[in-house]
Amino acid sequence: VTVEPLAASGVGWIEAPVFDDARGSLTATDLPALPFLPVRMFSVYGVPVGEVRGVHAHRRCHQILTCVHGSVHVTWDDGSERGEVVLDRPSRSLLLPAMVWGGQRFDAAGAVLIVLASLPYDRGDYIDDYDEFLAELRPIS
Amino acid sequence: VTVEPLAASGVGWIEAPVFDDARGSLTATDLPALPFLPVRMFSVYGVPVGEVRGVHAHRRCHQILTCVHGSVHVTWDDGSERGEVVLDRPSRSLLLPAMVWGGQRFDAAGAVLIVLASLPYDRGDYIDDYDEFLAELRPIS
Numbered sequence: 321v322t323v324e325p326l327a328a329s330g331v332g333w334i335e336a337p338v339f340d341d342a343r344g345s346l347t348a349t350d351l352p353a354l355p356f357l358p359v360r361m362f363s364v365y366g367v368p369v370g371e372v373r374g375v376h377a378h379r380r381c382h383q384i385l386t387c388v389h390g391s392v393h394v395t396w397d398d399g400s401e402r403g404e405v406v407l408d409r410p411s412r413s414l415l416l417p418a419m420v421w422g423g424q425r426f427d428a429a430g431a432v433l434i435v436l437a438s439l440p441y442d443r444g445d446y447i448d449d450y451d452e453f454l455a456e457l458r459p460i461s
Numbered sequence: 462v463t464v465e466p467l468a469a470s471g472v473g474w475i476e477a478p479v480f481d482d483a484r485g486s487l488t489a490t491d492l493p494a495l496p497f498l499p500v501r502m503f504s505v506y507g508v509p510v511g512e513v514r515g516v517h518a519h520r521r522c523h524q525i526l527t528c529v530h531g532s533v534h535v536t537w538d539d540g541s542e543r544g545e546v547v548l549d550r551p552s553r554s555l556l557l558p559a560m561v562w563g564g565q566r567f568d569a570a571g572a573v574l575i576v577l578a579s580l581p582y583d584r585g586d587y588i589d590d591y592d593e594f595l596a597e598l599r600p601i602s
Contacts, residue, residue: 344506
């Protein structure tokens with residue numbers, strides 16, 4: 321697994337190999353080869369078209385986002401750099417490290433987002449306020 | 462994570478909790494709580510409607526099958542019992558242990574099947590011949 325970096329903070333693309341034939345496509349990931357070993361997987365689905373989810377940062381949890389059906393528009397912001405990407409295939413994932421602000425807009429009916437996370441669910445790991453996010457990024461500025 | 466058994470061989474349902482609200486649905490799985498720790502994840506997609514995939518057994522690899530979009534009709538056969546189930550939601554998965562013959566028919570356009578596997582890819586782990594499968598199940602009969 322290689323990460324194509326988008327920013328010094330570690331945001332980047334993860335590309336998985338695709339095996340195509342007349343019976344369809346298969347894309348596979350060796351989990352121990354990822355930048356972190358996932359301990360939690362969740363799926364987000366049944367989201368109204370245009371709805372934005374996420375819009376928070378995690379203090380310690382790293383995540384890998386994959387849209388396996390439809391498309392999801394992702395914004396990220398690490399306090400120094402920001403960007404927008406479209407996730408629209410099972411083989412191309414976005415690595416969203418801890419302390420990166422992110423939001424996901426579900427652009428298609430039936431879009432399904434799969435997230436692999438480095439830590440168990442912990443409400444205390446969320447930063448929901450953008451100013452608080454910046455304050456925690458730059459505690460002495 | 463609880464498994465609702467379908468057969469003594471260990472074939473069974475795995476149900477994950479679902480969190481619904483106006484912004485859509487989320488279903489989550491703690492990976493260390495599964496019957497095995499997955500080391501490989503693969504997605505199968507772009508399959509022609511009605512096409513059957515799988516149709517083999519694994520000697521040592523356990524798998525968990527989840528259809529996260531559309532529906533997939535799964536047949537399983539452990540040599541003593543056999544059954545058919547439909548996978549049609551991200552929160553309900555089928556545990557398919559090693560030495561269970563299985564096939565998956567993709568019933569809907571755009572169906573996406575996610576598989577968690579207990580072992581890395583190994584072509585030598587596949588049994589593609591049903592009589593060979595039975596012979597390996599009952600080496601002394």
